[in-house]
Amino acid sequence: MAQHLPGLGPHLIRFSGWASLTSASVACIHRRRRRRRRRYGLERTDGRKQSPPPSPTPSPPTRTAATAAAVSWRTHTAGTRRSQGVEVAVAERPYKKTCHSSSSTSYVTSGHDVWADLLDNLLHQVVALLSSFHDLLAFIGTCRSWRATLSSLPRAFSFGFPPLHLQPGIGYLHSHRSYIRYCDLSNFKWQLIDPVKRTSSLRCSAPRNLRDRMRYVGCSYGYLIFSNSDHCILVDVYNGNNVRPPKLKSTGNHEIYYGILVAPLNSPNSCLLLCSRSSMFQWQVGTNSWFEHPLNGERILQIVFFKGEMFAMDFLERLHVIRLAPQLSVQEVAVVWGDDMVVGLNFKPWLVVCSDMLFLVDLSASVDALSGISGTFKVFRLDFSVEPAKWVKVDNLGNVSLFVSLDRRNPTFSCMSPERWGGKSNCIYVASSSEDSDEAWTVVELGQAVPTTTLCCSYQPELIQAPNGHCNQPRNLWVLPSLVYGVGH
Numbered sequence: 001m002a003q004h005l006p007g008l009g010p011h012l013i014r015f016s017g018w019a020s021l022t023s024a025s026v027a028c029i030h031r032r033r034r035r036r037r038r039r040y041g042l043e044r045t046d047g048r049k050q051s052p053p054p055s056p057t058p059s060p061p062t063r064t065a066a067t068a069a070a071v072s073w074r075t076h077t078a079g080t081r082r083s084q085g086v087e088v089a090v091a092e093r094p095y096k097k098t099c100h101s102s103s104s105t106s107y108v109t110s111g112h113d114v115w116a117d118l119l120d121n122l123l124h125q126v127v128a129l130l131s132s133f134h135d136l137l138a139f140i141g142t143c144r145s146w147r148a149t150l151s152s153l154p155r156a157f158s159f160g161f162p163p164l165h166l167q168p169g170i171g172y173l174h175s176h177r178s179y180i181r182y183c184d185l186s187n188f189k190w191q192l193i194d195p196v197k198r199t200s201s202l203r204c205s206a207p208r209n210l211r212d213r214m215r216y217v218g219c220s221y222g223y224l225i226f227s228n229s230d231h232c233i234l235v236d237v238y239n240g241n242n243v244r245p246p247k248l249k250s251t252g253n254h255e256i257y258y259g260i261l262v263a264p265l266n267s268p269n270s271c272l273l274l275c276s277r278s279s280m281f282q283w284q285v286g287t288n289s290w291f292e293h294p295l296n297g298e299r300i301l302q303i304v305f306f307k308g309e310m311f312a313m314d315f316l317e318r319l320h321v322i323r324l325a326p327q328l329s330v331q332e333v334a335v336v337w338g339d340d341m342v343v344g345l346n347f348k349p350w351l352v353v354c355s356d357m358l359f360l361v362d363l364s365a366s367v368d369a370l371s372g373i374s375g376t377f378k379v380f381r382l383d384f385s386v387e388p389a390k391w392v393k394v395d396n397l398g399n400v401s402l403f404v405s406l407d408r409r410n411p412t413f414s415c416m417s418p419e420r421w422g423g424k425s426n427c428i429y430v431a432s433s434s435e436d437s438d439e440a441w442t443v444v445e446l447g448q449a450v451p452t453t454t455l456c457c458s459y460q461p462e463l464i465q466a467p468n469g470h471c472n473q474p475r476n477l478w479v480l481p482s483l484v485y486g487v488g489h
Helices: 023-039 063-070 111-115 120-129 133-140 144-152 452-458 461-465
Strands: 077-082 087-091 164-168 189-194 197-205 213-220 223-227 232-236 258-261 271-275 279-284 291-294 300-306 309-314 319-323 329-332 350-354 357-368 372-383 389-394 400-404 413-416 427-430 442-445 477-479
Touching: 120 133, 120 144, 133 144, 213 232, 223 258, 232 271, 258 300, 300 350, 350 400, 350 413, 357 400
Parallel strands: 213 258, 400 427
Antiparallel strands: 077 087, 164 189, 164 477, 189 197, 213 223, 223 232, 258 271, 271 279, 279 291, 300 309, 309 319, 319 329, 350 357, 357 372, 372 389, 400 413, 427 442
């Protein structure tokens, strides 16, 4: 219940179940009102009262109030809608802010009028305070200007919430078969789980009209990338929408094993890179042709973006820098490996970007006749302050958590202060599950033993027997949907 009390002017007192005001309190309020009227000359000498001047228009909320209000919305799943084979959770819109005045006619301002004109740098601070993907959905659902803010985020911006966990449909995976050459996209289904709200999930599927049979080659900026000898297709992990680049033509035999976007799909400089053993293919989004660039033995395993550069790790654990202008080039970076760096058995390291640091995460494993497979994670930071650069061991990640998938073609993530959303610092989140936990992923503290079941998941027959050394169908992975990057409207 909300009520105006005499003598309080524009102040609004909200109460529910409070004790009634005593007569002495009411008399005190009337005395304060009379004193206020005398002070501002609102009482005439003839004893009659003149009407007070109209109340000024309420000023916009201060910076602090705007920030607090923007992040204090209430959201929950209000329903679902089906669109192109995907069940999309509909978030309830935030409350509209209402301003009151003490004049006879109340002044009401809608939430859009007040909140739509906030500066981008203030909205960036609000985005940094979001602690889950559900909060982001509420943020972009406020108004168009807030949604457009995501497109203006700096490229190095780090979100304060974890990525979503993508788990392919159980019926889609054929674990009993040693080698699957192609994926049937018309039957491809997956589930998205938010680590912050684990009880709710989003079930998605590729459009039924996709009759293509393709190999999985990577995930980038919220899109799953599939390819065969002549075509490729990108499928949005959040709504199932797909993008078809032009037909791929090559001067020789090639088998695409890795694909990545260099920027969000709707960005003006976005292009798609596809890697084979002998060439790298480049498609500028929006054009009708591909460019083929021969490689000199650099078989790329993973690409990350760090301080405006593309860093790539190849199958021999060599570090490279890839530049697209004036023409595509791949240049090896001189790096010193420390004496304490031991590459794990049959494992390849991950590159993970964390703010202004570039990490290398290695899973070192050993096989014992009695205890079986055992292993631990090791993390190294690339020190650019020395020449040549050197990998330096990191014993503790501090208030940082890292997210990796067993397939190195999948994106990696980092998160600062994970306790904000119920996570754990100094831990590595592996997208695969283990018998020790009911979760769809595994959390391993740095330096602690990795569960045996998680290690065994890495020894997939598909990974060993596939000619390209990769699994041809997607496995559990971490992902941020395309709308996080300001696209996918």
